[in-house]
Amino acid sequence: MLNLNELYSNRAKRNAGSFLRQIFPRTRAPGVINFAGGLPNPDFFPVEPIIAATEKAMRADGRDTLQYGLTEGLLGLREWIAARYERQGLKVSPDQILITNGSQQGIDLVGRVFLDPGDKMVIEAPGYMSAIQSFAMYEPQFIGVGLSDEGIVIDELAEVLKNNRVKLMETCPSFQNPSGLAYSTRTRERLAALVSQHNTLVVEDDPYAELRFMGSETKSLQAYLGEQVITLGSFSKIVAPGFRLGWTVASPEITRKLILAKQLVDIHTNLFAQRVLLEYLRDGNIDGHINQMRGVYLSQRNAMVDAMTRYFPPETTFTKPEGGMFVWVTLPEDADAMALFNLSMDTEKVAFVPGLPFYTDGKGKNQMRLSFSTQSPEKIDEGMKRLGRVISRYLDGPSGQ
């Protein structure tokens, strides 16, 4: 007598799955040069140091490491994270930190703790697709605010905050996924002055902050706005995603609420992985490791920006990121990046992500995200040459306009 349609929640019925999940199988076909992914470069994964760290951690604390742990996460790891923020000029204590299953879980927990159906929430336009989809499960009303080369457009945000009771604001201020853009110091200051006048929490989704390879350092939004900010961090982009280890930084009160939420969700984050990672961080040369990544990502970013300048038709524009993993391309307004994706895959075997899913209001049809993180400069040059050809053909062709 099973009739599943009568049993699924409305939430489950609304969850159509990720767009990336739909296009990714195609992008992994043999011969494809793939700029669609958002993966860190596996050349940097510290395989041998992790073996050594495991042995050391397990010999020191094996039984405790394999037992149930605290919901908030391993104290040593929270202390390590706090000390790293302190080095960057942000004073936080371990009881402001909660270890999560990657920063994606931080997003979900924030939605759980703050969003009721109909609550208004600002997102960047374009914004991080998985965050938008995750928050959407809690049925907020999204309001998109645009981005410029300096970050979120403050005047537009001011209008939105003036005219709406905005509970939450999702930002990715450093080398955003998908655009690669970063908020300038001036934007951060103006944002802080504005938001401090409203009862609005800022979610600072910050997995790429340490991956700056050029330009001037900026400070975390939490350094400006304190308890009005929940910062989400991650080891995925600086060590390895396979650990699924991220964290939240917030006021002790908000952190307690996030902990209570997480306790019912999965009790605590994998303690074995936390303990091994902590041993690696203590013994390893994480700064040297990150510096090496920055150097490689810079050469890959330069290869992509240079090749786009050389091979793309002049009607296209693109961001020139100072860090992170992504470049964001804008085609002429009436172009359709999904049609271009199909043409590109069919004729030149180059993959990227069309821009539509990074918005909630139908914009982005003529935009696309490319990641430079996993391809060599040579592959990037070859890929951009092919993609430039496809774009030119598309824009010149009958379907192009």
Place this chain on the structure above:
Amino acid sequence: MLNLNELYSNRAKRNAGSFLRQIFPRTRAPGVINFAGGLPNPDFFPVEPIIAATEKAMRADGRDTLQYGLTEGLLGLREWIAARYERQGLKVSPDQILITNGSQQGIDLVGRVFLDPGDKMVIEAPGYMSAIQSFAMYEPQFIGVGLSDEGIVIDELAEVLKNNRVKLMETCPSFQNPSGLAYSTRTRERLAALVSQHNTLVVEDDPYAELRFMGSETKSLQAYLGEQVITLGSFSKIVAPGFRLGWTVASPEITRKLILAKQLVDIHTNLFAQRVLLEYLRDGNIDGHINQMRGVYLSQRNAMVDAMTRYFPPETTFTKPEGGMFVWVTLPEDADAMALFNLSMDTEKVAFVPGLPFYTDGKGKNQMRLSFSTQSPEKIDEGMKRLGRVISRYLDGPSGQ
């Protein structure tokens, strides 16, 4: 201008935190003999084999193991789980399995995918506290159905299913937390015959199934009811909880829905831990390991049941579990186990969990849960002697009646 009370979701305001979290700090004080926990015995944690498994796994697949993985989990691990069910006579394929962060996450995902506010849901009375609290976040209407020594009371369940549109039914049919009771084969058969006539899904929360140390084997409810059952499994009780690795088994269609939900929650489960555990399972002697645990838990269970028989006043009754980690004690109807807990901690330093939080309807005031999993037979005997004294004193005293 921060006013958090205006910002928290109704869900977060309802989440008062776990009762266990409130009493656990007291139970860990020095000198306390602690039967309150629900922890597996750390003597069995395979510390050295895990070191060896890590080295082998990382040398074989280090880069893949540290990269992002599939939401559904590592294929090899899903194949291992499927093969183990097949050995027990239940045919499932790897695409019916989703790897979760412990079976607690399975509970939360089931709530996400099936529960809208007001939906009716059957729970066992008493039932597993963390499951009830986790489901409560999705605002179902709980209906408790009692337990006998044979498992859930079928006649009572039949009435409930006849008179209510029940979407979900949470069960822990093998050595339940908190009661230690198991559904007999006859109860399983009757349950299947009854439930198959209703459009109701059974959640079979089954972390203790492999910990049977006496009596006859029973089959998973999924063997009787197929796609009408979602089984939740866990490595926490048979290998180690620190991995936070569990799984769901359901029809391929339901599994797809659970995967879509998990993708937005945390993308995927810790791949490093999955890969290391798989290597351990392939190389290790897991059957010998579980057999050894059964032997030790049996001796601990016998020590507890024998000592209760010897030391507890005749007005008390208790379950005599054939597996798992728990014994459930019932005091005379007007006794208050919370008052007894305070008396016991103050005078004899013996800890247990009072029964109230295992019900949603105020029952259980005169009941208590004791775990025998982490104490030696000698400590158990001493603890029961002390607890028997406290119970006698309490029942004889002015506050007792």
